[in-house]
Amino acid sequence: MKLGLLIDLDTCVGCHACATACKEWNASSSVSGPLSDYQPFGAEPSGVWLNRVRHYEVGDYPASKTINFPMSCLHCADADCVSVCPTGASYKRADGIVLVDQDKCMGCNLCAWACPYGARELDEASGTMKKCTLCVDRIYDELLPPEDRQPACVLACPTHARMFGDFDDPESEVSRVTAERGGFGLLPELGYAPVNRYLPPREPKALPGVDDARALLERGLASLASPAIRR
Amino acid sequence: RPGTDGLLALAIVHVLLKRGAVDWEFLIRYTNAPWLVVQTPGVSGDGLFARDDQDNPLVWDQDAQAFANGHLPDIAPALLASVELPDGRRAKTVFSLLSERYLDERYAPESVAAECGIAAATINRIAHEIAHVAFNEAVELPIRWTDMHGRTHDKVIGRPVAMHAMRGVSAHSNGFQTCRALHLLQMLLGALEGPGNFRARAPYPRRIPMRTLPENDPKVIFAPDTPLKRMPNGNPTRPEDLVIDKDGKPLRIDRAYSWESPLAAHGLMHMVITNAANHDPYPIDTLLLFMANMAWNSSMNTGDVREMLARTAAHGEYAIPFVVVVDAFQSETVSFADLVLPDTTYLERYDAISLLDRPISEPDAAADSIRHPILKPDRDVRPWQDVLVELASRLKFPAFTREDGSRKFSDYRDFIVNYEKLPGIGFLAGWRGKEGESHLRGEPNPKQWEKYIEHQSFFSYPWPENMRYYRFANKDYLEFAEKHALFGTPPVQVILQIYSEPLQKFRLAGQGLYDGPQPPSATDRERLATYFDPLPFWYEPLESRARSHEAYPFHAITQRPMMMYHSWDSQNVWLRQIVAQNYLYMNRGTARKLGLADLDWVWVTSRHARIRCQLKTMEGCEANTVWTWNAIGRQAGTAGLGAEAPEATAGFLLNHLISELLPKHASDERRLTNSDPVTGQAAWFDLRVSIRKCPPGETGVWPTVAPAMRIPGDDGVRPAILRWTSKSPR
Amino acid sequence: MKPALSIVFFTVASGAGLGLLALLALADLCPVPLLSPAVLPRGIVLALLLVAAGLASSVLHLAKPSNAWRSFARLRTSWLSREAVLAALLFPLAFFYLLVVSFGAAGVRRAVSAIVICLLAWGLLLCTAMIYASLKPIRQWRTAWTPAAYLLLGHWSGALVLLVLAIGYGGEPRIWAWLAAALGVAALVAKLGYWRHGAADRRGKSVLTLEQAIGVPQGVRPPGVSVAQARLFDAGHTQRTFLTDEFIFRLARRHAQALRGAALVLGFVIPLIWLVAGPRHWAAALAVAVLALAGLLAERWLFFADARHTVRLYHGDART
Numbered sequence A: 001m002k003l004g005l006l007i008d009l010d011t012c013v014g015c016h017a018c019a020t021a022c023k024e025w026n027a028s029s030s031v032s033g034p035l036s037d038y039q040p041f042g043a044e045p046s047g048v049w050l051n052r053v054r055h056y057e058v059g060d061y062p063a064s065k066t067i068n069f070p071m072s073c074l075h076c077a078d079a080d081c082v083s084v085c086p087t088g089a090s091y092k093r094a095d096g097i098v099l100v101d102q103d104k105c106m107g108c109n110l111c112a113w114a115c116p117y118g119a120r121e122l123d124e125a126s127g128t129m130k131k132c133t134l135c136v137d138r139i140y141d142e143l144l145p146p147e148d149r150q151p152a153c154v155l156a157c158p159t160h161a162r163m164f165g166d167f168d169d170p171e172s173e174v175s176r177v178t179a180e181r182g183g184f185g186l187l188p189e190l191g192y193a194p195v196n197r198y199l200p201p202r203e204p205k206a207l208p209g210v211d212d213a214r215a216l217l218e219r220g221l222a223s224l225a226s227p228a229i230r231r
Numbered sequence B: 001r002p003g004t005d006g007l008l009a010l011a012i013v014h015v016l017l018k019r020g021a022v023d024w025e026f027l028i029r030y031t032n033a034p035w036l037v038v039q040t041p042g043v044s045g046d047g048l049f050a051r052d053d054q055d056n057p058l059v060w061d062q063d064a065q066a067f068a069n070g071h072l073p074d075i076a077p078a079l080l081a082s083v084e085l086p087d088g089r090r091a092k093t094v095f096s097l098l099s100e101r102y103l104d105e106r107y108a109p110e111s112v113a114a115e116c117g118i119a120a121a122t123i124n125r126i127a128h129e130i131a132h133v134a135f136n137e138a139v140e141l142p143i144r145w146t147d148m149h150g151r152t153h154d155k156v157i158g159r160p161v162a163m164h165a166m167r168g169v170s171a172h173s174n175g176f177q178t179c180r181a182l183h184l185l186q187m188l189l190g191a192l193e194g195p196g197n198f199r200a201r202a203p204y205p206r207r208i209p210m211r212t213l214p215e216n217d218p219k220v221i222f223a224p225d226t227p228l229k230r231m232p233n234g235n236p237t238r239p240e241d242l243v244i245d246k247d248g249k250p251l252r253i254d255r256a257y258s259w260e261s262p263l264a265a266h267g268l269m270h271m272v273i274t275n276a277a278n279h280d281p282y283p284i285d286t287l288l289l290f291m292a293n294m295a296w297n298s299s300m301n302t303g304d305v306r307e308m309l310a311r312t313a314a315h316g317e318y319a320i321p322f323v324v325v326v327d328a329f330q331s332e333t334v335s336f337a338d339l340v341l342p343d344t345t346y347l348e349r350y351d352a353i354s355l356l357d358r359p360i361s362e363p364d365a366a367a368d369s370i371r372h373p374i375l376k377p378d379r380d381v382r383p384w385q386d387v388l389v390e391l392a393s394r395l396k397f398p399a400f401t402r403e404d405g406s407r408k409f410s411d412y413r414d415f416i417v418n419y420e421k422l423p424g425i426g427f428l429a430g431w432r433g434k435e436g437e438s439h440l441r442g443e444p445n446p447k448q449w450e451k452y453i454e455h456q457s458f459f460s461y462p463w464p465e466n467m468r469y470y471r472f473a474n475k476d477y478l479e480f481a482e483k484h485a486l487f488g489t490p491p492v493q494v495i496l497q498i499y500s501e502p503l504q505k506f507r508l509a510g511q512g513l514y515d516g517p518q519p520p521s522a523t524d525r526e527r528l529a530t531y532f533d534p535l536p537f538w539y540e541p542l543e544s545r546a547r548s549h550e551a552y553p554f555h556a557i558t559q560r561p562m563m564m565y566h567s568w569d570s571q572n573v574w575l576r577q578i579v580a581q582n583y584l585y586m587n588r589g590t591a592r593k594l595g596l597a598d599l600d601w602v603w604v605t606s607r608h609a610r611i612r613c614q615l616k617t618m619e620g621c622e623a624n625t626v627w628t629w630n631a632i633g634r635q636a637g638t639a640g641l642g643a644e645a646p647e648a649t650a651g652f653l654l655n656h657l658i659s660e661l662l663p664k665h666a667s668d669e670r671r672l673t674n675s676d677p678v679t680g681q682a683a684w685f686d687l688r689v690s691i692r693k694c695p696p697g698e699t700g701v702w703p704t705v706a707p708a709m710r711i712p713g714d715d716g717v718r719p720a721i722l723r724w725t726s727k728s729p730r
Numbered sequence C: 001m002k003p004a005l006s007i008v009f010f011t012v013a014s015g016a017g018l019g020l021l022a023l024l025a026l027a028d029l030c031p032v033p034l035l036s037p038a039v040l041p042r043g044i045v046l047a048l049l050l051v052a053a054g055l056a057s058s059v060l061h062l063a064k065p066s067n068a069w070r071s072f073a074r075l076r077t078s079w080l081s082r083e084a085v086l087a088a089l090l091f092p093l094a095f096f097y098l099l100v101v102s103f104g105a106a107g108v109r110r111a112v113s114a115i116v117i118c119l120l121a122w123g124l125l126l127c128t129a130m131i132y133a134s135l136k137p138i139r140q141w142r143t144a145w146t147p148a149a150y151l152l153l154g155h156w157s158g159a160l161v162l163l164v165l166a167i168g169y170g171g172e173p174r175i176w177a178w179l180a181a182a183l184g185v186a187a188l189v190a191k192l193g194y195w196r197h198g199a200a201d202r203r204g205k206s207v208l209t210l211e212q213a214i215g216v217p218q219g220v221r222p223p224g225v226s227v228a229q230a231r232l233f234d235a236g237h238t239q240r241t242f243l244t245d246e247f248i249f250r251l252a253r254r255h256a257q258a259l260r261g262a263a264l265v266l267g268f269v270i271p272l273i274w275l276v277a278g279p280r281h282w283a284a285a286l287a288v289a290v291l292a293l294a295g296l297l298a299e300r301w302l303f304f305a306d307a308r309h310t311v312r313l314y315h316g317d318a319r320t
């Protein structure tokens, strides 16, 4: 199994709802919560997030495009963050989820250094490493209705730009959509084999040029142009 | 370019008309395009619809070659016609008038390109793409529905084009006519209320014109201990409906429904403090502010508004003697209150998001929702709704008092369940009737709240397929809607108004041709004659015209940060980790030309004031426009923020630059509100500014406001670390 | 990378200590006596003190030291785990060696323990170096120059400390001077090699770009545009975060140059000149050793400050 997230950069509007829903769920999750906030009302408000949304611009005005880019742990298949961890606190499960055992972590930061994607954040208060849990305490929870056995971020996304599933199963929706739309993984050069996939923006559907449209229109409108239309 | 959407839309209309890319059937069946308009320039009655003696609009029936009642089915009304009416007056169809106007070269892509900042070829392309999708990629659903004439149709046609105008349009002083232009565009395409179109959501569609008139009878308004007979807000349809005294002076402190802002259906919040402080139209003794941060992000001209709230008049009294603020947090406005009524937060009270107000309906379902307390208040606060019910009961308002004088409702919770606007119609539409058996209409259900809570606080009434489309002419829907008070009586087809007669009536008043009230002021007459055009048109936003573009070359606008709600969230512990300060964003190329770079401090100057803030450059911003996030800047000490909070030390408000009053024109008799002249909608986005790099060493935001005083019970101590959890912390 | 002083001090101090320990053990193994008997035990103690001080400061770096004992768990994959285990072994064995040495016992047992200690010291130096050299996100570190530099710098600084003792307790320091000089030159070569590699790498084609990081080549770009430059618009936070603190350390070019200068002059030039001039007095030796260690602190601080983690791409750096 390779459980992970599929994120659609075409429809993501960068609203941060996934990030806040993530913080909300995991703050109270026994897997990684709480997620500390520092100087909550002060000069340097900061804290632990397991999912952050960044915003980029690609290309020069006027041919430029805004790209909203949510990032959380990509649950890499070859995750150095796990192999470098001396305490065994970082581990990868059979279903592909990479987790940190909060009871074992000694807060050495080495795993964070080993993660190319900035997916791990040290909790200054607990002294332990925090990261995306893929909402392991939701997706298997038999007490939740089946449609709710999904990561908090996926359920929160107002544009349905996030999908959750098993990338090992070629039949799964995430696998199919990834194949259809050329989903890609981040920085394959580094050899971490990240599981999460990102969908590039769709190329807009080519519409007929003004002249063809004109021709087409004449036809399309013919149906309407009866001499006297009755109410 | 900001403020030019109307021009763009009308240029597209120009192209569509030239192409004949128009849904003739739709226009004839569902709009007033074939209606005849009287053409007697300079004579009263000019521009009104030609009507028969039953007051039905007249059309020219091509079958009978005679005038006919435009409401009748199966006639063949002429779209293009210029005729002589039985009474000898000339008349033209609405469609003839609109063709004449929009086929004019004024609206050709070539002539608007410069003003819109969009190449003519691009406008042309967009117009053709829209037409192509509307007519060549139309969708048909096999859904049977019946029109108001009882004719059953076996399919619905969708022309998958939809347009949504929000404040990007309405926050410009030409917003109303721009919205109408966009509406016109969709009507010409027959792209309304079909699959893939902009579709009404209950309680809409409503009758046109709406029948909800604002209370305007001084005898009623000023009679002591007498409730209004109508709502204070509504939709005037003619000068008689304005809320003015016999001399034509506004009766409302915000001057809504006056000659200056006749169709101000939302009121003019942004004018209240200025008017009250200037005792114009009259002084008031108490100003009660609820859930609005009027001393900060909710006002234009924030600096002066704060001065007005504290201003003392000649006799040493405050210009606004008594200010009551109802807020759940220590907002910037709280500091100005003589009396603070601390409200609960939404987690600590009952709320109803009702079909009688602005519900959460979807096109395919009528819906409303509630909130209910999930936390017990841990401090001395009251739900404002309960306070209102309490006041109304103690003052023995009729609606809140039984014949025997005893109170009708114990509290808000009780009020929401048991108040009936009409028999069977209350605030909440779900689970009505003794046992919660009937929806939308039914007698009060004592267990209604419980039902909502059982259903996750939502009620939704999905429309059956046959009621989902063309609701303005859908018999089954309209008859159902009437029975459930979602539509007036009797149910009639709603004819979409390409040409607006109510606007023309106000315009006639401006031209001195209206048999009825006329504005005493030349300024108002001129405005009515200009802006109350019955057909959509475009004019440059008032602020832009008021000042030369050279002096203030940039449009300056705000945008809502998706993760925050106004000043209401900018202190939220998690959200301020995302945005704790704002920047002024400028197109990178423009910045380079001006020798500006990221993080430069700049002076931003409008005709009214100036601010200093920090600049960031970007690609995705129109070259002559700068923008920033709305309401990120806060006063230190408010909403629990420390004195060093970036919201206060680095964040800023654009509002300081926006004047609530337009500069006085030679022709103006007085300074006019900085709003849409038709609706009084605040022109937040008309702002124009110049931008200059600060001299070296000149940094920091300006103006700054001293930290707010600490409210009683606040020791000023804030935690260094927060660790929220519902589990035992590790 | 953020140059955490605890780590900078740890690597320099324990590096010197381990280098010293290895040299002592080697000297002890050498058939011809190179040191007066007084030096060896004192040297071992001093070495252990340096290593202990380093380790102590590295434990300070942990956010949750109470779990430090768990760090033996991942011997198979984690260099940090290996370092922990070797460090844990070092002290008991070194004490044993100290006893053997102190009671002047000669023979196999002494030889074996000397060999063991020497290998342990080398192993530890290697582990420390590999912790960094194995991190894929930081290409500057992923080179053989990193372990080479750590090993040689450890011995170089160790040799300078040893020289203090050698002179101080009488004996024949000249060999040690030349040996130290040789190590110094080697270490200098290793460090210059590391720096050259870093500079070359930044120009090289293995460099990663912001465009690669967000998938511009895979189609994350405006329609109809094939190549496009990407820029950060907003990082999603206006104040600091753990990531900006830990990975986004910005070092002005001139400061970097100045520090390199200091590292070279203090850490290599002065000590080497002094060595060639022929060392006389133990106090001078001490002064030189201290200067050299200060130079190496600057060198180590730069080792971190100069390193560019791939996370910087996502925060707007055009290239690593």
Ligand SMILES: Nc1nc2c(c(=O)[nH]1)N[C@H]1C(S)=C(S)[C@@H](COP(=O)(O)OP(=O)(O)OC[C@H]3O[C@@H](n4cnc5c(=O)[nH]c(N)nc54)[C@H](O)[C@@H]3O)O[C@H]1N2
Pocket (backbone or CB within 6 Å): B001, B002, B003, B004, B005, B166, B167, B168, B169, B172, B557, B558, B559, B560, B561, B562, B563, B564, B565, B566, B627, B630, B685
């Ligand atoms: N997250 C969040 N949601 C909110 C709110 C909030 O504060 N935060 N506030 C709620 C309220 S009270 C309201 S009124 C609504 C307002 O909702 P919106 O209408 O979306 O309000 P804005 O985001 O201020 O403006 C929308 C866009 O209009 C653009 N714009 C400015 N001038 C023009 C123009 O001339 N033409 C065009 N086409 N665009 C233009 C701005 O750049 C901006 O991107 O949002 C509601 N929802």
Ligand SMILES: Nc1nc2c(c(=O)[nH]1)N[C@H]1C(S)=C(S)[C@@H](COP(=O)(O)OP(=O)(O)OC[C@H]3O[C@@H](n4cnc5c(=O)[nH]c(N)nc54)[C@H](O)[C@@H]3O)O[C@H]1N2
Pocket (backbone or CB within 6 Å): B167, B290, B291, B292, B293, B294, B297, B298, B299, B326, B327, B328, B329, B330, B331, B332, B343, B344, B345, B346, B384, B558, B559, B565, B566, B567, B568, B569, B630, B654, B655, B684
């Ligand atoms: N420059 C610029 N200015 C603008 C706009 C713009 O686009 N640009 N948009 C304008 C628009 S459309 C709007 S609607 C206004 C919105 O502006 P406001 O209506 O002022 O919105 P907020 O500041 O979010 O909320 C008002 C007050 O409600 C308080 N509050 C929060 N929860 C509760 C509660 O449960 N009970 C009570 N009693 N109070 C509560 C908050 O503390 C705050 O003081 O801003 C306007 N101002």
Ligand code: SF4
Pocket (backbone or CB within 6 Å): A072, A073, A074, A075, A076, A079, A080, A081, A082, A098, A114, A115, A116, A117, A118, A119, A120, A131, A192, A194
């Ligand atoms: S994204 Fe980072 S933390 Fe997550 S598995 Fe990959 S390397 Fe580890």
Ligand code: SF4
Pocket (backbone or CB within 6 Å): A084, A085, A086, A087, A088, A089, A090, A100, A104, A105, A106, A107, A108, A109, A110, A111, A112, A128, A129
């Ligand atoms: S910080 Fe915790 S999880 Fe990460 S490597 Fe160190 S011990 Fe392992």
Ligand code: SF4
Pocket (backbone or CB within 6 Å): A021, A022, A023, A025, A026, A050, A051, A072, A073, A131, A132, A133, A134, A135, A151, A152, A153, A154
């Ligand atoms: S899967 Fe869960 S933990 Fe991971 S980002 Fe989404 S919400 Fe956060």
Ligand code: SF4
Pocket (backbone or CB within 6 Å): A011, A012, A013, A014, A015, A016, A017, A018, A019, A053, A068, A070, A156, A157, A158, A159, A160, A161, A162
């Ligand atoms: S919630 Fe969805 S749309 Fe919003 S930022 Fe996250 S992924 Fe993008």
Ligand code: SF4
Pocket (backbone or CB within 6 Å): none
């Ligand atoms: S966007 Fe957020 S605040 Fe607005 S309605 Fe949806 S959930 Fe509520």
Ligand SMILES: [Mo]
Pocket (backbone or CB within 6 Å): none
């Ligand atoms: Mo609003």
